[in-house]
Amino acid sequence: MKNVMEHESTISADTAALHAMTDAEQSPAIAFEVNDLSVWYGQKQTIFNTTIDIPAQSVTAIIGPSGCGKSTFLRCLNRMHELVPTARHEGSIRLFGEDLYAPKIDPCVVRRRIGMVFQKSNPFPTMSIAENVIVGLRLNGVRDRAYLDERMEKALRMAALWDEVKNDLNRPGISLSGGQQQRLCIARAVAVEPEIILMDEPCSALDPIATAKVEELIYELKKQYTIVIVTHNMQQAGRCSDYTAFFYLGRLIEFAKTEKIFTNPSQKQTEDYITGRFG
Amino acid sequence: MRESFYRWRKIKSGLVSALCLLCAVLVIAPLGLVFFHLLREGASAVNWSFFTNLPKPVGEIGGGMANAIVGTFELLGIAALIGVPTGVLGGVYLAEYGSVRVNWLLRFICDILNGVPSIIWGIVVYGLIVVPVKSFSALAGGVALGFIMIPLIVRMSEEVLLLVPNGYREAALALGIARWKMTLHIVLKTALKGLVTGVLLALARVAGETAPLLFTAFGNRFWNHNLHDPIAALPLQIFAYAISPYDDWHRQAWAGALVLVSMTFLVNVAVRFLTRSRSAALAK
Numbered sequence: 314m315k316n317v318m319e320h321e322s323t324i325s326a327d328t329a330a331l332h333a334m335t336d337a338e339q340s341p342a343i344a345f346e347v348n349d350l351s352v353w354y355g356q357k358q359t360i361f362n363t364t365i366d367i368p369a370q371s372v373t374a375i376i377g378p379s380g381c382g383k384s385t386f387l388r389c390l391n392r393m394h395e396l397v398p399t400a401r402h403e404g405s406i407r408l409f410g411e412d413l414y415a416p417k418i419d420p421c422v423v424r425r426r427i428g429m430v431f432q433k434s435n436p437f438p439t440m441s442i443a444e445n446v447i448v449g450l451r452l453n454g455v456r457d458r459a460y461l462d463e464r465m466e467k468a469l470r471m472a473a474l475w476d477e478v479k480n481d482l483n484r485p486g487i488s489l490s491g492g493q494q495q496r497l498c499i500a501r502a503v504a505v506e507p508e509i510i511l512m513d514e515p516c517s518a519l520d521p522i523a524t525a526k527v528e529e530l531i532y533e534l535k536k537q538y539t540i541v542i543v544t545h546n547m548q549q550a551g552r553c554s555d556y557t558a559f560f561y562l563g564r565l566i567e568f569a570k571t572e573k574i575f576t577n578p579s580q581k582q583t584e585d586y587i588t589g590r591f592g
Numbered sequence: 593m594r595e596s597f598y599r600w601r602k603i604k605s606g607l608v609s610a611l612c613l614l615c616a617v618l619v620i621a622p623l624g625l626v627f628f629h630l631l632r633e634g635a636s637a638v639n640w641s642f643f644t645n646l647p648k649p650v651g652e653i654g655g656g657m658a659n660a661i662v663g664t665f666e667l668l669g670i671a672a673l674i675g676v677p678t679g680v681l682g683g684v685y686l687a688e689y690g691s692v693r694v695n696w697l698l699r700f701i702c703d704i705l706n707g708v709p710s711i712i713w714g715i716v717v718y719g720l721i722v723v724p725v726k727s728f729s730a731l732a733g734g735v736a737l738g739f740i741m742i743p744l745i746v747r748m749s750e751e752v753l754l755l756v757p758n759g760y761r762e763a764a765l766a767l768g769i770a771r772w773k774m775t776l777h778i779v780l781k782t783a784l785k786g787l788v789t790g791v792l793l794a795l796a797r798v799a800g801e802t803a804p805l806l807f808t809a810f811g812n813r814f815w816n817h818n819l820h821d822p823i824a825a826l827p828l829q830i831f832a833y834a835i836s837p838y839d840d841w842h843r844q845a846w847a848g849a850l851v852l853v854s855m856t857f858l859v860n861v862a863v864r865f866l867t868r869s870r871s872a873a874l875a876k
Contacts, residue, residue, distance in 0.1 A: 391766065393765065393766060396762070396765065398691070421765075421768045421769070422768065424765060424766055424767065425767070425768030428766065428767070429762075429763075429766035431762065431763065431766075433759055435759035435762075437760060437763070437764075437778060438782055439782055448764075448767065448769075448777075449767035449768065449769065452767070452769045452770075452773045452774075452777055498763070502766070505767055505768065
């Protein structure tokens with residue numbers, strides 16, 4: 314009798330796994346499940362009741378006019394908004410099913426899993442190119458020199474910067490050009506091997522050539538990472554994202570595949586924004 | 593019409609520029625006068641023996657202030673041991689950790705302390721250390737100078753730390769680096785030159801303090817390397833010699849003043865040098 318039960322439970326576990334697999338093939342796995350998120354800075358509410366499932370292994374662009382809460386939303390995903398002392402939020406955010414805001418979760422661990430690249434490139438001015446890349450590992454306790462060197466090269470290659478800097482690894486990070494600095498920041502973010510990379514208008518301070526390089530890089534990184542990118546530039550969203558979310562006045566107006574948003578939006582506001590009627 | 597209007601504008605601009613130049617000269621003039629006067633009065637008494645000899649007894653010509661020069665450095669050393677860690681950590685608290693209300697209170701207190709006349713610090717340390725121990729001492733003098741340095745360095749280091757762009761803090765935290773590590777390895781390291789500058793300026797400022805030493809370090813005509821005994825200091829020696837009735841001592845007082853001013857001047861020049869290379873690095 315006992316044997317039979319055990320047998321049955323194995324079978325049902327197998328079928329569950331099978332179901333999970335077919336589900337994953339049909340629709341992409343979900344990285345972030347954001348449920349009914351509202352955010353306040355002091356008295357001012359900047360995000361209203363947002364619910365969205367951000368798929369893994371793809372690029373999701375967040376577009377919308379200035380002040381619509383795009384950056385705030387992005388910062389909620391790795392708990393960076395908590396740096397503002399008056400910030401508070403309601404609702405939940407799960408990463409692969411795990412509640413990022415559970416009381417026992419350390420924000421440092423969340424941020425190690427979810428890297429971030431900022432609008433203004435910000436390599437640490439006291440550090441060389443090499444030190445900038447490995448600083449995340451080093452300050453998180455990695456000491457093994459050979460391992461650090463290996464990870465540094467890998468990260469710089471991934472950021473398509475290795476060939477340009479391999480002979481100048483000891484030069485200061487801030488001696489690079491603007492576009493190179495931004496790719497250095499991307500290398501620094503991928504060196505700690507996060508699961509997700511958030512980008513907050515990573516190209517808005519770059520010229521078109523540097524922008525093209527970063528976009529190419531985003532395309533490459535997508536093979537391994539889930540990327541969420543905030544952008545002001547709708548062409549950029551169209552070029553490099555798989556999914557697009559349109560925010561307006563703190564509300565998620567529409568979220569769909571990028572082709573659909575740009576060719577056949579279901580909301581009037583989205584269409585007005587995309588066609589340049591406001592924003 | 594238009595021509596005359598333009599000329600009138602040029603005249604106004606010229607007048608205001610001249611006024612600014614005059615004010616600039618007035619600001620620089622005292623420094624030039626002080627240096628000129630000190631050089632004229634003191635240069636003749638500054639010689640090798642001034643830096644190597646002890647003061648001579650009354651009536652004998654010559655002697656130097658070697659003990660006072662070394663004593664000043666010893667006092668500054670004790671002051672730095674007290675003032676620098678306390679001040680810098682206080683600044684770190686204000687810039688990186690404190691809440692709005694606590695910060696307001698701390699800044700307010702520091703500003704009040706910065707305004708306290710330095711002789712009051714002497715009296716405080718007299719009551720705290722000299723009276724219970726029943727002896728003037730180098731330690732008491734150093735503590736008095738250290739107390740003066742604390743609020744100076746707190747405010748200075750807070751300002752220097754706030755100059756570090758927030759982007760660096762965010763970048764570090766976004767890598768999952770703990771806050772204290774971020775403060776130590778990113779913020780303090782980025783601000784290091786500014787902090788060193790501020791500490792040097794604070795040291796230069798207290799190096800010339802006389803009043804707080806009057807009843808703490810007290811002064812000493814001989815060598816002393818014991819923290820529990822009175823110690824000589826340049827400002828004290830200058831003070832004692834300047835109010836004496838002897839011409840030779842007056843010359844020595846001028847020489848001491850020249851050495852003291854040159855020391856602070858050199859520190860300021862060093863600071864300029866440091867800050868210049870920093871702004872050049874940041875501009876790049």
